Amino acid sequence: MDVADLGLPVEVPSTALFTDQYELTMLQAALKAGTAERRSVFEVFTRRLPEGRRYGVVAGTGRVLDAVENLRFDADVLGFLRERNIVDDETLEWLAGYRFSGDIWGYPEGEVYFPGSPIMRVEGSFAECVLLETVILSILNHDSAIAAAASRMSSAAGERPLIEMGARRTHELAAVAAARAAYIGGFATTSDLAAGFRYGIPTVGTSAHAFTLLHDTERDAFQAQVDSLGRGTTLLVDTYDVAEAVRTAVEVAGPELGAVRIDSGDLLLVAHRVRRQLDELGATDTRIVVTSDLDEYAIASLAASPVDAYGVGTQLVTGSGHPTCSMVYKLVARAGSADPQAPLVPVAKKSSGGKTSIGGRKWAARRPDAHGVAEAEVVGTGAVPAALAGHQLLVELLKSGEVVGREPLDAVRDRHIAARAGLPLSATQLSRGEPVIPTEYVQDQSGN
Numbered sequence: 001m002d003v004a005d006l007g008l009p010v011e012v013p014s015t016a017l018f019t020d021q022y023e024l025t026m027l028q029a030a031l032k033a034g035t036a037e038r039r040s041v042f043e044v045f046t047r048r049l050p051e052g053r054r055y056g057v058v059a060g061t062g063r064v065l066d067a068v069e070n071l072r073f074d075a076d077v078l079g080f081l082r083e084r085n086i087v088d089d090e091t092l093e094w095l096a097g098y099r100f101s102g103d104i105w106g107y108p109e110g111e112v113y114f115p116g117s118p119i120m121r122v123e124g125s126f127a128e129c130v131l132l133e134t135v136i137l138s139i140l141n142h143d144s145a146i147a148a149a150a151s152r153m154s155s156a157a158g159e160r161p162l163i164e165m166g167a168r169r170t171h172e173l174a175a176v177a178a179a180r181a182a183y184i185g186g187f188a189t190t191s192d193l194a195a196g197f198r199y200g201i202p203t204v205g206t207s208a209h210a211f212t213l214l215h216d217t218e219r220d221a222f223q224a225q226v227d228s229l230g231r232g233t234t235l236l237v238d239t240y241d242v243a244e245a246v247r248t249a250v251e252v253a254g255p256e257l258g259a260v261r262i263d264s265g266d267l268l269l270v271a272h273r274v275r276r277q278l279d280e281l282g283a284t285d286t287r288i289v290v291t292s293d294l295d296e297y298a299i300a301s302l303a304a305s306p307v308d309a310y311g312v313g314t315q316l317v318t319g320s321g322h323p324t325c326s327m328v329y330k331l332v333a334r335a336g337s338a339d340p341q342a343p344l345v346p347v348a349k350k351s352s353g354g355k356t357s358i359g360g361r362k363w364a365a366r367r368p369d370a371h372g373v374a375e376a377e378v379v380g381t382g383a384v385p386a387a388l389a390g391h392q393l394l395v396e397l398l399k400s401g402e403v404v405g406r407e408p409l410d411a412v413r414d415r416h417i418a419a420r421a422g423l424p425l426s427a428t429q430l431s432r433g434e435p436v437i438p439t440e441y442v443q444d445q446s447g448n
Helices: 023-034 061-069 075-083 089-096 126-130 131-155 172-182 193-199 210-213 216-229 244-251 267-282 296-300 386-391 409-421
Strands: 041-047 102-106 119-125 162-164 235-238 259-262 289-290 307-312 326-337 344-346 362-368 373-382 395-399 437-442
Touching: 023 126, 023 172, 041 126, 041 131, 041 409, 061 102, 061 409, 075 089, 119 131, 119 162, 131 162, 131 172, 131 307, 131 326, 131 409, 162 172, 172 193, 172 409, 193 235, 210 235, 210 326, 216 235, 216 244, 235 244, 244 267, 259 267, 259 386, 296 326, 362 386, 386 395
Parallel strands: 162 307, 235 259, 259 289, 289 307, 373 437
Antiparallel strands: 041 119, 041 326, 102 119, 102 395, 326 344, 362 373
């Protein structure tokens, strides 16, 4: 089934205008100057991790591939550009036939990254590559921020499952992408049905306080929910008095009650009291789910509590204080002419204020120590040292305009778990610190 045919707000027919105007004006100027067809290499990287973070998580790669495939300038889009006089007729004619025909390499989705990691490399003519800057950055910056927060939360949660429930705290389309990124970072389920429909993520949901308040008594509300959803449902027990609600919940559903949810109060204290009460009532298998503005620190603080699952919303979909990864998209090499055989020349911005970049088409490898644990992120140009050949990170995602790197979301999720496990143990510490491994640069020794 093509979700676009259903008219749902989870996919768009074209990503052509998910861009900044200067990408089109640069294109126009380059076409006039005769430099638009020069072979070029752009790279996505970040100069630093968000303050205190020890690793980043690559997420959004699959959505980037979808966006590149859907970047088409149809009649309506071209009409808009013409009406606003954004570009001239020559540029409009060029855009009408736009199809990205270059190559994209990148860290596989779910992999971890560090400052300077060439997370994605886009190769083709300047004209076709420059148009991808904003859409690639908007996807990777958003999704990677959510996935990094999710990874920290899932690490703090250990074996206890996490429920993504942040749809009401962000834009409706961002909510779908956030649920996908959270799943990559280790969340088990989502409350967002659009995310379940679009990406096959398991969905969950029971009731809110409004359902309890609708009924004349709390018992009536619980009875209605159990009659409809069965004894295995999750009953919300903090609308009025928690202890009374737990007693009523077990009376209505019996010891087969699936779970109770606590959404307010001192969660550590209340969870212990509820667990003791459930056990005394014979509901020893009834689980406890907690919600209420959780983040990784709150989850870690509940590690010794009898909590069985966590529901996380606001802090997750806002990146737990870091809603972007500050990734940039920079030209690092270009040919001196439009000749396809012209050699690439490294180029780099030189600037003060920490915004410099390193020129050259880069490779990346993660060097392990004698125990197989990562000890350095090695980034270089030119030939890859033989000792690192088996540890390279970039994989081919799109070749000559055709996607070759699309993969199931569960494979991405499994990759992240493995990648995080391959880092030093201090990677999972929530205390502020530097990147868990350093980034080392290797210069091209060939003289090219």
